[in-house]
Amino acid sequence: MNKPENRVDQIVSDLLHGRRLKLRGGDAEEKAAITAAARLVAARQGTQRMNPAFRKRLEQALESAPKEPWMTRRAALVAGFGLAAGAVTGGLLGRAMEPAATALRPSGGDPINPVPGKWVDVAAISDLVEGQGKHVTAGSVGAFLFRRGDSVTGVSSICSHLPCELWWNGGQGLLACPCHPATFTPEGRSTDKTYPLPALSTVQVRVTPAGRVEVLGTD
Amino acid sequence: MSAGHPPGEQESAPDETDDVLQLPMAPRATDIALGELEIVYAFIYARVGNRADAEDLTQQVALKAIPRLREGAPASAIRGYLFATARSVLGGFWSTRLGLSEAELHEDLALAAPPAPPSEERADTVQRILAELSGNYRRVLELRFLHGYSLKEVAAEMHSTVGAVKVMQLRALRAAAKVKVE
Secondary structure, eight states: OOSHHHHHHHHHHHHHTTOOOOOOGGGGGGHHHHHHHHHHHHHHHOSOOOOHHHHHHHHHHHHHGGGSOSOOHHHHHHHTGGGGGGOTTTTHHHHHHTTTTTTTOOOTTOBOOOSSOEEEEEEEGGGOOTTOOEEEEETTEEEEEEEETTEEEEEESBOSSSSOBOEEETTTTEEEOSSSSOEEOTTSOBOOSSSOOOOOOEEOEEEOTTSEEEEEEOO | OOOOSOTTOOSOOGGGGGGBOOSSOOHHHHHHHHHHHHHHHHHHHHHHOSHHHHHHHHHHHHHHHHHHHHTTOBHHHHHHHHHHHHHHHHHHHHHHHHTOOHHHHOTTSTTSOOSSOGGGSOTTHHHHHHHTSOHHHHHHHIIIIISOOOHHHHHHHTTOOHHHHHHHHHHHHHHHHTOOOO
């Protein structure tokens, strides 16, 4: 399967079936053939228009932009958004975010430490069902909480690739990004083994003796 | 690589004030921006050949463009900026996926921009590329890409073997990559 003709045919087959380009480092030898295949597949289909659902998402992004005039460094940190700058895409998105996020360069899975932070009561531990994610907000910090016995963990609710709010797919037991095909485990790890995304930021959670769940967030 | 300054963008454009996109966006201005992004999407799709990657990359372009849209740049500058950004994003995409530096990518990939917007790209691009290839190369790509034949079907059609067709497909694609389409 390592012969170039086999490898390129696999890529051609993926493209002909509408699948995403899944390339490896060794594919660089055949970059010309691969890009030619991508262009031929696209040309065969003619000029493409955006899917209505995708267009709607872009429209929402454009219309919401004035309400949140680009992200301040602090807001980006709080939202875990800066993870995008260090995405496994080799800084691809980081370039796209310049100059707002260039100073961030965080590593995946880092905890969110809002400054000044504030412990915010978000739920009773009895509200959390084992095996199910619960979305909460603590000021500017959005998070999904997961209960295991008497302990609770949390991860940022913002995708580490695109700045989109994740949702809990209870059927799969995964956090899913609405903006692109990306999912994360409750621990925040990317499920894509071929192109794993950075882990979601963790949020700091504590359970009080009274059984209340608090998240370190902001006012 | 940076999108840098879009071609045609000037320090100021006092005579183009009627042709300005400005955020906060009125619904009409949003439509204009979406219209531009629609063209960007087609541009990107034409180079990656699949919807999922095209959507991801278009979204990245949009995110980068939002501050520029807010600044109220002339529409012509916005289009130039969007396409410069799209080329930058595509360059990053290929370099990341192939494990190459962008310098190694060279200008033969997505970084070479067409002079015209993609909506004006001719629909017969495939035929024009194929017309430049020799008989067997043209045939294998026609069957595979235009008619959607499987390798087995192509082999049967060409009285060949699957293995030989795979090799021929690879060589045909390498040849197709060298065809310059105006």
